[in-house]
Amino acid sequence: MKILGFRGNVDPASYTLSDALPNFGRASGDRSHAHSGSTAKGRDGADVPIAPLVTIAIPTFNRAELVEKCVRSAMAQTYPKLEILVSDNASTDGTVEMLRAIDDDRLRILTSEENIGAIGNFNKCIDEARGDYFVLAADDNYYRPDFVSKCVRLIEDEPGLPIVIAAYDVLVVDEFSKDDRRTVPARLSKKLSTGIWQGTDILQEYLHGRISAQLLSSLVRTDILRRNGGYSPHPCASDEATWIPLLMEGRAGFVDEPCATYMVLRESLTEGFTADKRLGDLREVLDELSAVTAKKVSDPAMRERIQQLLNRYLAYMAAVNLVIYRRGGASLSQAVQKLWGWRTVLAKCSVTDFLSTWRLRSIVRILSPQPLARWMAKNGFDQWV
Incomplete structure (x- = not known):
């Protein structure tokens, strides 16, 4: 399970x-x-x-x-x-x-x-x-x-x-x-x-x-x-x-x-749902959490802050999904096409959301040839960048 x-x-x-x-x-x-x-x-x-x-x-x-x-x-x-x-x-x-x-x-x-x-x-x-x-x-x-x-x-x-x-x-x-x-x-x-x-x-x-x-x-x-x-x-x-x-x-x-x-x-x-399904479902969950925030959090400034962080979390999880997608054998060009295909799902995310959440190690894993990415992960080097 x-x-x-x-x-x-x-x-x-x-x-x-x-x-x-x-x-x-x-x-x-x-x-x-x-x-x-x-x-x-x-x-x-x-x-x-x-x-x-x-x-x-x-x-x-x-x-x-x-x-x-x-x-x-x-x-x-x-x-x-x-x-x-x-x-x-x-x-x-x-x-x-x-x-x-x-x-x-x-x-x-x-x-x-x-x-x-x-x-x-x-x-x-x-x-x-x-x-x-x-x-x-x-x-x-x-x-x-x-x-x-x-x-x-x-x-x-x-x-x-x-x-x-x-x-x-x-x-x-x-x-x-x-x-x-x-x-x-x-x-x-x-x-x-x-x-x-x-x-x-x-x-x-x-x-x-x-x-x-x-x-x-x-x-x-x-x-x-x-x-x-x-x-x-x-x-x-x-x-x-x-x-x-x-x-x-x-x-x-x-x-x-x-x-x-x-x-x-x-x-x-690498197995399980497609990257599209994972990110799309997460978007639905975050929309539900946004509604819970509006209902449960009384302070307007805090509500706005949590909504901003939910959007940034979605941007971060886009990077996670691309890493998993590449691990499953997708080429770099396929990963770029996949990111472009998510533009509607990620519409609420600003450029700042991506800049603040796409960590260097995730970018390296997405861009690196698979043998290099696997070697870095196996030896722990990707945790240092």
Whole structure:
């Protein structure tokens, strides 16, 4: 399972593509909370637990070996009030049998008689979660033991936070040859320290490309996630469409250190949707986020600033898509033609947007002959330009 379009503002080589799968209906699920203890009033007036139950949800399909590592990293969390929810999407490789052999009271296994699609499985996890807060983990993610504890510590300081975001590293596997691995370190903020901030402050850091942030390394309030419609049906950039609106709910938590690792397999770097589909879908998502900004952000200057950054983010992602397009075998002339073909999609982006976001390493990768670009990536030189 490759979950979600573009995973945060890391080097373009680290992006993966999402599955082209439809959104299916939601199961009703058991939504009863298992938390106990004191509650407090959240900023939205809701009763929220001070020590919340957290669900780590792991949707999976035919990835028995990978999902076991993910499950065991969830089991290793130091935070005690935890539900580990694995939703198997009709696997045929012994995944369910492997999971049932794990002896842990916190583990709950869901099965499907037939494959309901990736997005359908993500939403099944959201519907079935019993936790007050929710983590959506791909089956090839894994976590540091104190990930949940560090996030909950901020929730204890301000109960009811809509979202707490932590940074994550990227592990690129089999990129150039079998057993070839390289780690793209998390981008950490030079402006925001670990703590509670206005959600728009965190969003600006993300859209500037200054932090690595995505749904995989976030704790989100389950009730707000459901109220917003669950996991976005957009086949590309669905992560952004799902978690960014929670930053516009008000204040948010931020953990400025890597707490998770996202694995990228070689085939996911070039396979999947076309470059046109990826960028077009992202444009639709950013238009939706612009509408959320207009509704949720009261300060006119901040609304204008976020809109400007959304346009710049689209320009940046055009460069990312061209890098992926070239990696897939496209010639330089084809890349130039592709950029020209995107002129309508990129109509909202100004020249300044491109000048401020097209980083030198991305330009080098687009312009360089493929053997040189691959050599630079393999040896890490493209991270220095």
